[in-house]
Amino acid sequence: MSTFKPNTKLDTEEKFYSCDMCASSFKSKQCLAIHMPTHIKEKQYSCEVCGSTFIKKDKLVIHMRTHTGEKPCFCEICGSSFIKKDKLVIHMRTHTEEKPYFCEICGSSFIKKDKLVIHVRTHTGEKPYSCEICGSSFTQKHHLLQHVLIHTGEKPYTCTICSSAFARKQHMLQHMRTHTGEKPYSCEACGSTFTLKQHMSQHMRIHTGEKPYSCEVCGSSFTRKPNLVIHMRGHTGEKPYSCEICGSSFKKKDKLVNHMRIHTGERPYSCEICGSAFAQKQHMLQHMQIHTGEKPYSCEICGFSFIKKDKLVNHMRIHTGEKPYSCEICDSAFAQKQHMFQHMRIHTGEKPYSCEICGSSFTRKPDLVIHIRTHTGEKPYSCEVCGSAFARKQNMLQHMRIHTGEKPHSCEVCGASFTKKHSLVIHIRTHTGEKPYSCEVCCSAFARKQNMLQHMRIHTGEKPHSCEVCGTSFARKHSLVIHMRTHTYMGQSK
Known part of the structure; x- marks a missing residue:
């Protein structure tokens, strides 16, 4: 001794x-x-409940409170209770805002010493806790313990309602709110409530305008760090989410999830009214507006309203004249990005839309759809006055001018008006003398393409218009019409 x-x-x-x-x-x-007694290995005081031993009796007394639930140390301000007095001392600092532990490097202060120790590691880079399986290292021990569950697959925290299992207790508690509907975090500015404190903090930036995450390349700032991470991929070109079927890659995980439905055919979002199914929730919501008639996006200039916001943005360019999409080859400008891509095919010669019947190819899908009708004979556009049917909507609208007498295309030189814009273009040539169509054989020039084709028959000898009575053929339809009168005249003479 x-x-x-x-x-x-x-x-x-x-x-x-x-x-x-x-x-x-x-x-x-x-x-x-x-x-x-700290040097004496024998621990004289034992817990009768769990068998833990202690050197000092007061340590045993404190330990017993973990079994009895006794918390004799009370906070007089908020009523919180604690097992040990030192825990109460630390808690009191939340009321007094005392932070006695200072970082000598950056000056940050902390309520607890262990929080300071962990913080200092952000400066030193120290990560004392390492995973024996994969070698990953961590600044805090509990982060290592959570990480190890990835390898073991253990999920020790189970939801008592639906039996969902979680690796972290915090995640289980957050999940429970989906059953209880509890949203304990409220925005003091607008009253919005949230299940997670993190979501409430992010929401507050809407009111404060704070954007703490900045891009070092272009200076753009964001309210959430994940948004900055996604934005940076625009500079680096990184697309970390790849489709295992076709190899397509994406910057965002949700884009990959939506893409996979192309292969699986999955359409998880259904319209409750007509049963139509959609791969993306946004498309289903837009579809619902067909039933409700809702068009929430209105033009402040002319009053037109639209189902989708991007349609309103495109429409506004009619008023502003903005054409933000330019062709790099000929500098043509377009109001819509899609139209610029279609224009580029003039330079590349690309015609990605092909007719399965005759093999004709087209630069635009609508042109292929119209072409298909030449094979099917479909004429979906009908005149409400006389019942005439047309394969193209534009042709039906032009036809309607026969009934309305409308001639919206006027010549600025002589005032003549026309139902079709094409007819005005041809008429203008009577003033300018322009003849853009030339015969490759004799170099005769014509203002209209049709007249040039008729002229070519002089050289080819082609006579495609035949009389059904006597079989005489003609190069021009007009000549056949005149010829038919000879049969009509002879029939009347008889």
């Missing part, structure tokens, strides 16, 4: 007592007596 020896090297006015085992010194015998 250690002996009590006064330490004369220290203050001679007081008796100091030293431990023979570790040379620690104390002001009283009582303090030394308390210290000595």
Whole structure:
């Protein structure tokens, strides 16, 4: 047993007592007596519930509270209770805002010392906790313990309602709110409520205008870090989410999820009215507006309203004259990106839309659809006045002018008006003398393409218009019409 020896090297006015085992010194015998059991391996005080042993009796007393649930240390401000007095001391700092532990590097302050220790690692880069399986390292021990569950697959926290399992207790508690509907975090500005504190903090930036995450390349700033990460891929070209079937890659995970439905045919979003199914929720919501008649996006200039916001944006360019999409080859400008891509095919010669019947190909899908009608004979556009049917809507609208007498295309030189714009273009040539169509054989020039084709028959000898009565053929339809009158005249003479 250690002996009590006064330490004369220290203050001679007081008796100091030293431990023979570790040379620690104390002001009283009582303090030394308390210290000595730390060297004795035997732990004299045992918990009758779980068997844990302790050197000091007061440690056992505190430990027993974990079994009894006793929390004798109360906060007089908010009523919170704690097992140990030192826990209450730390808690009180949340009310006093005292932060006695300071970082010497950046000046940040903390309520608890262990929080300071963890913070300092952000400066030193120290990660003392390592995974024995994959070598990943962490600044905090509980982060390592959570990480290990990835390898073990263990999910120790289970939802008592639906039996969903989680690796982290926090995630299980958050999940429980989907059953209870609890949203404990409220926005003081607008009253919106949230299940997660993080979501409420992000929402607050709508009111404060704070965008703490900035792009170092272009300076764009964002309210959420994930949005910055996605934005950076626009500079790096990174597309980390790849389709295992066709190899297409995407910047965002949700884009890959939507893409996969092309292969699976999955359409999880259904219209409750007509049963139509959609691969994307946004498309289903837009479809619903067909039934409701809702057009929430209105033009402030002319009053036209639209189901989709991007349609309104495109429409506004009619008023502003904005054409933000330019062809890099000929500098033609377009109001819509799609029209610029279609225009580019003039330069590339690309015709991606092919007719399966005759093999004709087209630069635009609508042109292929109209062409298909030449094979099927479909004429979906009908005149409400006389019942005439047309394969193209534009032709039906032009036909309607026969009934309305409308001639919207006027010549600025002589004032003549026409039902078709094409007819005006041809008429203008009577003033300009332009003849853009030339015969390759004799170089005769014509204002209209049809007249040039008729002229070519002089050289080819082609006579495609035949009389059904006598079989005489003609190069021009007009000549056949005149010829038919000879049969009509002869029939009347008889």
